[in-house]
Amino acid sequence: MKLVARAQWGARPSRYALAYIAGTQGVKIHYEGAYVPKSLAAPDAHSACAGHMRDIQASHLANTKENYSDIAYNAVVCPHGYVFEGRGIHRKTGANGNQPLNAKDYAVCAMVGSSGLVQPTADQLDGLADAIEWFREDGAAGREVLGHRDGYATACPGEPLYAWVKAGAHRSDGKTPGTGGSGGGSTGGSQIARYRVTINGLAYGYGAVGDHVTAVGQALVARGFGKHYRSGPGREWTDADTECFSDFQRSLGYTGTAPHQDADGVPGEVSLHKLLGHLPGKTPVKVPPYPGRAAFVLGKANPAVTVLDRGLVRKGFTRHHADKAYTPGPMFSENTRLNVADFQRSVPALAGDPDGSPGPETWRLLLS
Numbered sequence: 546m547k548l549v550a551r552a553q554w555g556a557r558p559s560r561y562a563l564a565y566i567a568g569t570q571g572v573k574i575h576y577e578g579a580y581v582p583k584s585l586a587a588p589d590a591h592s593a594c595a596g597h598m599r600d601i602q603a604s605h606l607a608n609t610k611e612n613y614s615d616i617a618y619n620a621v622v623c624p625h626g627y628v629f630e631g632r633g634i635h636r637k638t639g640a641n642g643n644q645p646l647n648a649k650d651y652a653v654c655a656m657v658g659s660s661g662l663v664q665p666t667a668d669q670l671d672g673l674a675d676a677i678e679w680f681r682e683d684g685a686a687g688r689e690v691l692g693h694r695d696g697y698a699t700a701c702p703g704e705p706l707y708a709w710v711k712a713g714a715h716r717s718d719g720k721t722p723g724t725g726g727s728g729g730g731s732t733g734g735s736q737i738a739r740y741r742v743t744i745n746g747l748a749y750g751y752g753a754v755g756d757h758v759t760a761v762g763q764a765l766v767a768r769g770f771g772k773h774y775r776s777g778p779g780r781e782w783t784d785a786d787t788e789c790f791s792d793f794q795r796s797l798g799y800t801g802t803a804p805h806q807d808a809d810g811v812p813g814e815v816s817l818h819k820l821l822g823h824l825p826g827k828t829p830v831k832v833p834p835y836p837g838r839a840a841f842v843l844g845k846a847n848p849a850v851t852v853l854d855r856g857l858v859r860k861g862f863t864r865h866h867a868d869k870a871y872t873p874g875p876m877f878s879e880n881t882r883l884n885v886a887d888f889q890r891s892v893p894a895l896a897g898d899p900d901g902s903p904g905p906e907t908w909r910l911l912l913s
């Protein structure tokens with residue numbers, strides 16, 4: 546992939562911190578939806594592409610209606626096949642139309658327009674395929690490839706690009722990536738399983754977090770199946786955990802390392818029990834009823850904040866209180882809000898909107 550990082554194209558900094566996302570179902574393809582000069586696609590015109598990228602970012606930052614923090618796209622692909630980093634991996638896009646759609650897919654835009662340059666070049670389609678693979682491999686994107694117009698009323702990404710998406714988003718030589726169905730499958734022998742299972746109330750697999758994840762990693766290392774760890778094992782389940790667990794499964798005689806096959810590195814009850822000698826279980830905790838958003842007003846005290854604080858302390862999210870000899874109390878302060886936001890960012894189900902305001906899901910997950 547011919548990646549052009551933000552510093553290389555002269556990106557301005559984000560206006561606000563961009564929201565973290567653990568992963569997406571896939572990628573949505575966009576076009577600029579405006580006039581793009583045909584001269585940009587001339588073979589010797591690539592020197593103009595960084596400036597074109599800065600123009601897109603400037604127009605988004607100037608858009609007071611959307612109040613964008615940054616260029617809305619995660620990446621933009623020029624006619625010469627270069628992938629310009631926009632918001633990048635693990636950052637929520639602002640381009641897909643609304644918050645649920647922004648959390649569901651990354652947004653990749655091609656430098657083609659609704660007039661002037663309307664046909665993507667072969668290099669550009671290959672660059673789009675490069676970008677899709679990048680988000681899959683490093684950004685935990687699923688295998689979905691859609692157009693902006695899928696599920697949202699817009700002409701984007703224009704007919705030529707949409708036809709390419711519908712035909713399977715293949716490289717110009719007809720090869721991968723295609724849409725490939727949903728959630729993995731057996732395409733590509735080196736693909737790492739990135740789904741989660743719940744065993745006895747605890748989650749295992751890519752993105753799962755907890756002391757029970759550390760325990761699995763430590764048991765793998767102790768049994769001699771730790772060679773894929775470059776750091777850790779730790780509390781968050783990474784690809785290294787999956788690869789080590791896959792080695793362990795194969796030592797049990799399981800076969801098939803593609804996602805959803807027996808030795809894909811995602812535990813089942815039997816392999817987990819064989820590794821640990823027991824099945825860890827969640828100690829059931831009674832979560833107090835959610836007190837409603839009115840209990841959490843900045844600068845106001847409420848008994849529910851003390852309960853919330855105890856949850857933050859128990860789960861280790863206190864860094865914004867670190868130097869204040871902290872004990873749980875009823876005041877919902879800005880520091881409390883920042884600690885809640887840290888917790889939200891740490892949980893995939895909440896990370897799409899880490900605003901620090903405890904909703905019912907945040908309350909339940911923090912206190913359970």
Ligand SMILES: [Zn+2]
Pocket residue numbers: 574575576640693699701702
């Ligand atoms: Zn679009």
Ligand SMILES: [Zn+2]
Pocket residue numbers: 590591592594623624625626627
């Ligand atoms: Zn270019």
